[in-house]
Amino acid sequence: MLESLLTQLEKQHLIAAFALVGGAMYLSYIVSDKLTRGRVHGSAIAIMVGLILAYVGGIATGGTKGLADISLFAGLGLMGGGMLRDLAIIATAYGVRFQEIREAGMSGVVALFLGVIVSFVAGVAIAYAFGYRDPVILTTIGAGTATYIVGPIAGAAIGASSEIIALSIAAGLFKSILVMIMTPMLARHIGLDNPRSAMIFGGLMGTTSGVAAGLAATDPKLVPYGAMTATFYTGLGALLAPSVLYLAVRAIF
Amino acid sequence: MVIYGVALLAGCMLVGLWAGDVLGMLLDIDSNVGGVGIAMLLLIFIGGYLSDKHKMPASTESGITFWNGMYIPIVVAMAASQNVAAAIDGGLIALFASLAAVSASFALIPLFGRSSKKKPSSDAPSTDQAPLSAPSVASSHSRPTR
Numbered sequence: 001m002l003e004s005l006l007t008q009l010e011k012q013h014l015i016a017a018f019a020l021v022g023g024a025m026y027l028s029y030i031v032s033d034k035l036t037r038g039r040v041h042g043s044a045i046a047i048m049v050g051l052i053l054a055y056v057g058g059i060a061t062g063g064t065k066g067l068a069d070i071s072l073f074a075g076l077g078l079m080g081g082g083m084l085r086d087l088a089i090i091a092t093a094y095g096v097r098f099q100e101i102r103e104a105g106m107s108g109v110v111a112l113f114l115g116v117i118v119s120f121v122a123g124v125a126i127a128y129a130f131g132y133r134d135p136v137i138l139t140t141i142g143a144g145t146a147t148y149i150v151g152p153i154a155g156a157a158i159g160a161s162s163e164i165i166a167l168s169i170a171a172g173l174f175k176s177i178l179v180m181i182m183t184p185m186l187a188r189h190i191g192l193d194n195p196r197s198a199m200i201f202g203g204l205m206g207t208t209s210g211v212a213a214g215l216a217a218t219d220p221k222l223v224p225y226g227a228m229t230a231t232f233y234t235g236l237g238a239l240l241a242p243s244v245l246y247l248a249v250r251a252i253f
Numbered sequence: 254m255v256i257y258g259v260a261l262l263a264g265c266m267l268v269g270l271w272a273g274d275v276l277g278m279l280l281d282i283d284s285n286v287g288g289v290g291i292a293m294l295l296l297i298f299i300g301g302y303l304s305d306k307h308k309m310p311a312s313t314e315s316g317i318t319f320w321n322g323m324y325i326p327i328v329v330a331m332a333a334s335q336n337v338a339a340a341i342d343g344g345l346i347a348l349f350a351s352l353a354a355v356s357a358s359f360a361l362i363p364l365f366g367r368s369s370k371k372k373p374s375s376d377a378p379s380t381d382q383a384p385l386s387a388p389s390v391a392s393s394h395s396r397p398t399r
């Protein structure tokens with residue numbers, strides 16, 4: 001009987017992945033609520049759980065696709081693969097209005113570009129300091145330092161290895177957690193008390209989950225403004241990292 | 254119908270990724286150049302245009318917002334299927350890189366501080382801020398009231 005259940009789970013692997021991720025997210029949001037009192041957003045904990053599971057799967061199988069190497073969890077590879085990931089990230093852009101972006105004016109646009117480039121350069125500099133010299137690796141880690149979405153997009157586009165992509169996700173994840181924790185602590189010092197500054201903040205930081213959670217802990221009214229520019233950041237990063245920034249890195253190193 | 258929203262989203266993605274491929278060929282780099290970003294911009298403009306024309310009924314919209322809501326779960330699945338075991342050796346890079354990026358980004362905020370202080374706070378909306386209606390992202394969060 002148990003065997004037929006396992007067979008069924010293997011057959012319906014994508015559906016099983018939906019159920020597994022749903023369960024993991026449910027537990028993560030409980031942990032976020034009870035243990036961190038919402039300070040670390042549930043989504044960040046869920047992603048961390050995903051990375052831990054991938055580590056366990058990788059150790060158990062010696063494969064390169066984390067938990068997806070275990071046939072029971074093969075659906076995770078499809079669910080988290082490039083096709084559905086790109087569809088979902090594009091969907092987040094829906095509802096963002098160009099007119100509203102214009103309200104943040106030139107400073108919002110400058111913040112967006114500056115935010116992407118500064119994070120990218122910081123990531124490249126640290127990777128360089130750790131001894132990496134390959135432009136593909138430097139670019140992928142720099143892109144991941146922008147956000148954990150841009151890292152895999154850039155990495156996949158320029159042909160980075162899975163471990164470097166995992167590293168770039170980890171960098172983006174750390175960034176998201178840091179923003180969640182530091183935003184409410186620094187909000188008063190940086191004048192984060194109106195929609196305009198929230199938009200600039202979202203454009204500079206980028207990491208949508210980090211900005212949304214950090215602003216929620218500061219003033220829930222500011223969340224949509226920061227989240228909107230943060231969403232643009234991801235698009236801009238996905239546009240710049242595998243193209244202009246990669247070419248720049250390749251020209252320098 | 255829900256499928257209209259999904260189809261619009263899919264269409265934007267296909268056109269965006271195709272444009273990214275073409276751009277990559279033109280720039281002579283063997284990769285997709287920002288296809289996802291182009292697709293997002295397409296969705297912003299086409300989606301915005303259609304909803305301005307009241308051609309986006311709730312059911313059509315839900316075909317897009319469903320995938321919007323699946324964004325974090327898909328990222329979780331993506332994280333769970335990466336080669337983390339091999340990356341763990343380099344975990345310190347991830348930590349230092351993010352620390353450097355976040356510190357630098359926070360340090361930049363005062364550069365924009367003057368422009369934000371010039372504006373009155375959110376309690377007293379100026380003419381500049383008044384037309385700033387809550388972005389539709391707000392629908393999933395609390396709507397800002399002023």
